[in-house]
């Protein structure tokens with residue numbers, strides 16, 4: 170019989186913060202941890218593997234039904250456990266990685282289990298997936314890292330769910346020029362964050378972020394691009410490029426793309442080509458078709474789609490970041506039937522853009538981690554393209570949005586998953602959605 174947690178006199182469960190417990194570690198869960206149960210409570214355990222017996226230390230107890238913990242001693246290790254390649258990985262240390270203690274092949278199995286579980290739980294679909302590797306090994310792939318700056322002005326990364334910064338001499342996940350950036354050896358007084366990004370030419374750009382209203386960094390070379398980027402967390406930071414080219418250059422399928430150094434580009438060196446190829450084989454675009462490319466960035470997918478539909482077709486992207494929109498205008502200048510417009514993707518802007526195209530045969534969307542959401546998804550289904558291809562960096566958001574499509578009678582076709590972020594829990598999925606056949610209206614529960 171499961172022992173229930175002791176209760177305080179007031180009836181609340183006691184606070185377990187700081188307690189050491191010995192647990193059997195259960196399955197992996199979304200977010201870079203595994204699930205264990207102790208005295209009837211769920212504990213999300215980092216640095217553990219399914220099937221292990223571990224001593225864990227509770228790091229958070231919000232008083233609700235679950236706690237968070239780190240595995241601090243492994244009594245019975247999994248066969249998939251390895252020595253972390255980074256000396257800064259581990260409980261209470263750098264929070265940049267979740268799976269340094271797991272073989273790279275097993276990391277993919279864990280991510281496959283998470284995608285499967287999210288689709289099952291949130292979309293009601295029992296659909297096992299494989300997670301494909303992008304390139305060999307799990308290190309040296311990150312072409313952009315945003316470092317935190319500690320009180321001494323040194324660069325580092327934050328501890329998981331903490332403001333504490335672990336100073337780093339190098340980051341083994343970083344690509345050459347990023348993980349070993351010269352910026353790591355330099356003090357950054359008065360700066361909040363420093364971002365280093367490298368392109369396909371091996372050129373690195375360095376951006377310094379300072380809080381709005383503070384003095385600019387002195388002696389850092391104020392030339393180059395300066396722009397403001399909103400961030401989810403306050404305070405607002407202002408970026409200033411301190412070194413490197415004004416545009417980063419990337420080659421995908423013999424096309425050159427240029428982006429401003431602070432703008433979005435796929436981080437893993439193989440991701441842009443692989444995602445484009447998978448998306449294109451899913452949409453099967455024909456000459457003359459009209460395409461909506463939502464969350465279009467600087468036009469990576471827009472260009473491939475435009476080449477496929479040709480000048481008798483049309484591709485219209487929507488993108489909220491003005492600098493990405495201006496990069497897209499340059500990247501698409503030889504494809505006048507394609508454009509990326511500035512705007513937030515909402516149900517209204519999606520409908521409006523499709524109606525200006527005279528309808529959409531194909532919709533491609535590549536939203537941020539929050540996903541598209543019910544309203545946008547409903548608008549896309551109402552536009553009734555012949556296919557929707559959803560590129561997702563969060564399997565929970567994908568599963569929730571797929572559920573909206575299934576509820577409207579759409580079908581989930583192929584789903585591909587990629588290990589585009591080795592050593593972390595992140596996984597990229599590309600899912601194909603097909604509308605219900607007109608002659609065969611959906612029945613409730615017909616999936």
Ligand SMILES: C[S@@+](CC[C@H](N)C(=O)[O-])C[C@H]1O[C@@H](n2cnc3c(N)ncnc32)[C@H](O)[C@@H]1O
Nearest residue numbers: 433464465466469488489490512513514535537
């Ligand atoms: C994952 S990136 C994809 C970009 C592009 N598909 C690529 O692969 O290069 C998502 C993009 O969506 C943009 N974005 C985020 N939220 C948005 C919104 N609500 N409306 C429009 N664009 C948004 C971001 O600025 C970013 O460029």
